[in-house]
Amino acid sequence: MSLNSSGAPSAGGGSPPSAALGPDSLLPPSQAYPDSLPPLHIICVATHRDGYFTTLLYSSAMLAADIRCFAWGHKWRGFGTKLLATREFAKTVQPGDIVMLVDAFDSVLLQPKEAIARRFLEFGGRIVVMGEATEHRWGFFKHLFLMYHECLFNGEKGINWPKPLPYADPSLNLRLLNAGGIIGFAKDFIRVYENVDYCTNDQRFLTHMFLAEPFKDIVIDYNCAIFALYRKRHDFKVLSFEEAEKQVRHAVPEFPGEKRSERKAAPAPAFMRCALKGVVVDARTNEAPCVLHIHCRRNADWLMKQLGLPAGEHLNAIHSYIWYAIYSLRGTIGVNAKVARRWGSALSATIVTCVGFIGLGLGLLGWGVREAAKRNLLAVLSEQCGPLLVRLLLQVALFLGVTQSDYPETAESPHSLQAARSLFALPANLSLRPFAVAAMGGGALALRGVSWVLETAFLWRYLFLTGAVLGSAVLTGMTVSMVGLHPDERRHEDATEKNLKKKAARMSGTSTTSTREQSPESSSRKDSGCRRRR
Known part of the structure; x- marks a missing residue:
């Protein structure tokens, strides 16, 4: 591995940017991480600066998240780099520590570490992955997108995605898995990522693990409590902290076969006040997510501006789109x-x-x-519609003439109408014939x-x-x-x-067999009772 736990490359490549603010003792009490919670470590993988990477560092600094960056300055070797970086870093911390991996180029932190840790503990220690939906106004394209998704990340016939858990809002329908954000205990990452390599596609690997035994080791964040996927602008809104106290709601995850009385973790707050200028809220569920993942190079600069964060870089650059497309295809279809x-x-x-x-x-x-x-339709149309068109033009000309006579020109305005006429007046010796010939020639060629x-x-x-x-x-x-x-x-x-x-x-x-076994005895009792009555 060319990655170390500090986030810097072990050989060459320079040192990555730092987003640390210092120890928690130097922070305000509202941002200090409590000792009662397991330590939370946030990491990302980036070889260079692009997209919302700078925004991620700024949000980490403002929220005292102390994010660590891996593979800085090194060559990209595949999506398995993220899995390997998570596994190797998990080996350097305590098994009970919490590790969260986010995509470097399209993720932003929205809530402090305490809120993230408390919401993760509500999932019962399972690995939590971001959810994704197949949204489209036309059903055909929705089916087509889902088919392409299955081709890339599932491909197994007869295995269907489970329905979202009952606690989730039905308007989201986050049935699919997105590897842009994942959080879990360090010991679980070491166990799950034991046999991965650089060629392993992270989303395909996690999809197969989730579909093998849903909700056992891996669960999808169905209600965007931790991770939220940004697709459309009207899906999110920014509220002040005062307005958020009135509108924000948090749904505690519930799993089949588990009772609320068996929960060990206390319910997480709906949101926490922080150094950002507001609270990002999902307009569909009124949930305040902790991490925002901007999907497929979308532009969310309006949101960053309201939060007081820098805008994205190279979002509309052609070379950035080409780099994104090439490495995405290489990491999905190039390894299998x-x-x-x-x-x-x-x-x-x-x-x-x-x-x-x-x-x-x-x-x-x-x-x-x-x-x-064949039917000489153009001549017929010109014969029938030509006079009507001429009459219409004459009526328009007469109307314009009457309008100009009602509002005569004022010769005392040399800086308005006369100045405009002198500006757009053509020279007397200028001939329009070459332009007309060129236009006719170009039109004939196009035709x-x-x-x-x-x-x-x-x-x-x-x-x-x-x-x-x-x-x-x-x-x-x-x-x-x-x-x-x-x-x-x-x-x-x-x-x-x-x-x-x-x-x-x-x-x-069992009840059926027991009733069958007891039927002779019960019948004899009934007969004896009847005899006694007689």
Whole structure:
């Protein structure tokens, strides 16, 4: 490993930026971390500065989080770097310490360490991962996104995502897992990440572990108590601390088979006052998350400005988008041939389908142009609509003339109308003929190109039709096989529910056999009772 627990590279690469404010004894009492809670360590992995990395450091400094950065100045070797950094750092601290990993380029801290630790302890010591939803106004694109997600991070047929726990707000529907934020005990990370390497995709690895036994070792933050995913601007709002006391609510997580009386951790506060200028609140649930993860290079500068944090860097730069796309694809499809084939098939089918439907549309337009040329539709329209257009232009000209006569020009305003006329007046010796010829030539060339495209699309209409049909069939087949027609209704039956059903079946079977065994005795008792009555 080229990473050490202090966050600096062990060899070369320079030292990473520091976000420490000093020991807790120098902080105000409201920000001092209590000794009754397990120590919380926040880490990230970054090779350089980009996105909201500077914002993350500023938020860490203002909240006294003392974040540690790994792999600074080193070459990026894959998403497994985050898993290895977490495991190696967990070995350097106590087994009962809390370790939280956040993405360096698109995460911001919103609450102090005490709030994060208290909310984590409410999950019963499980590893908590950020949740993600498949949101889209059109169901087709929602299914398509979920199919691509399954191709990259799941790929196992017959395994469905479990439904969110009952305590979660139904408007969120965070059924999927996002590895942009994860928190757990150090001993659990050492055990779970025992066999990972640089080629391990973190989100795919955590997805398989979660779906194998949901809610046992790993649980999704279904109500955004710790991690929140930023997609749309209207999903979040910034409140003052006074307004937050009236509106913010916190839902304590509940798990099947567990009672509230068995909880050891005290309920966490809805939010805590800190050095930031306000409280970020989820507008859908009124929950105040502790960490905000900005999804896929989105711009959340308006939020940072209200909190008093610096804006993101290189958010709209082309090279930043290219770097993000290349390394994301390398970390997902570049390390697994099966995933690459499945994702390549889905992408090829999508491209063929889109090209087929676009070609069909152009071919239909070309057919319409052909029919119009055969029937001389342009001449008919010019004969019928020409006089109407001329009359309309005359009416407009007369109306403008009447308006100008009602409001005559004032010659005493040389700095308004006369100045504008002199500014836009053309020279007397200037000829507009070259411009007209150039415009006509360019228009003729463009018209010739459009005609060629429409003619080609019309000639290849059957090829486009075949591509659209085959591509749609492949996409539909992959979506139905991997996602289903109604993905929100497909539920995974967790082990707890299975055990409860088995237990209920055993009890019903035992009661049935006992009644069968006792039936002769009960019948004899009934007969004797009847005889006595007689």
